[in-house]
Amino acid sequence: MTTCAEWEEEYLESLAAGSGPSLEVLAHMESCPQCHLLLQKDRQIHDALKEGVRVVPPPAALKSRVLSSIQTSPSAPQLHVMTEGSSPARSSRQLHRGSILIARLAAAAVILLASGISAVNLARSSSVTNAAVALQLPGEPVTYGIVQVHPASGIAYLANASLPAPTPIEGHASEYELWYIPSGGVPIPKGALVEGPDGQWHGAVRYPVQGSGLIAITVEPAPGTMKPTSLPIAAARV
């Protein structure tokens, strides 16, 4: 190092690293009249920046959405789906009933949308939007969650869904399963809602940015099904 500028750069780097200046750097800056003036001022500015430049905590719900998006990522190794007949929890009668319900699922979701009470339509929004969505379990009072849709990314998040633990189906564990139903297409399983530490349920659905369709939630035998076996408890158009 030959110039005072280079000595100062070394000094500033040592401050940022928290290691303190080397003896060589300190020796120069203490003995050089020009650099000596900078020692204290640079230190003061450094201390103020270290104290003042801080991380802004993200909203608490963001973590659930991030984790849900990972869970439903195409590359996730633990997708909550299975092939027909691979579940010991499902009888052939259930499978038959499930195939019949495929068509009924979309129709029921549309009916939910048409009711205007228990569903939400976000299809006309072009920016990120949040909407309340009603959740209607059979025989239970209506509860609500938040649907956040990112049209540019093709991601819809369900957050803070106030739901009870899913009721077992014929003695077997069940779960809340998400579906994307492209217009004119068959339901595509999109993983399960996960329960957050606050007891609320969260999930994410990726859908084609250029496409249109419905997002729906059904109660299915764990660890999920490839085809719906029950009617939706909520739906949203994206």
Place this chain on the structure above:
Amino acid sequence: MSEVDVVRSSSMADEHVIEQAPQSGTGELDALAAALRDGQPSAVEGIYDEYGGLVYTIALRFLDSPERAEELVQEVFLAMWERRASFDPMRGTLKSWLCTMVRSRALDMLRADRRRPRPAYSLDSADGDRPAMEIPDPSRASDPAAVVETRAVLSALDILPDDQRETIELMYLAGLSHSELSGVLGIPLGTVKGRVRLAFAKLRQHLGIHLEVES
């Protein structure tokens, strides 16, 4: 069909500044990085706990929109997961990798909508009702003089050119070394050193009277 009114989630504007969480030990971060590379989803939660705030803050700094910053955070962590096999700890830390991703994607978003970057640290918030950064209140501090100094320095950041301000902010926000900054910003190490030195010179010049009085 009666559509449900779109409501804004109050959590979106729930913005506070807190003490930076203590950093996990290097061994723990190495374990998280290894678990990520192994494809263990549980690693993502640990990484988010460690760096979620940092990624969000950088996104907010660029985009000046909590909603867009949240969207970007989700994209970055999803990209981290989907590209986990490409992470090479020999080439840099997980923190640097995340900083690079969020910065790169934020710039892409800004280019896409042709908006000029706005500093999240600006004292004059964009919408007038949301300070982008909490400015310490001297009247409630144990060391009012130090708080006054911190306020003055944070205010002075706005006078820096964009490249110098970004370098300084990333350096102190993420605690990145000059070498790491070189990688994240995609500029030579010497340029990083020069930017930091020039930024300090400008801050000294701007704060000269104040610091003389304090000293």
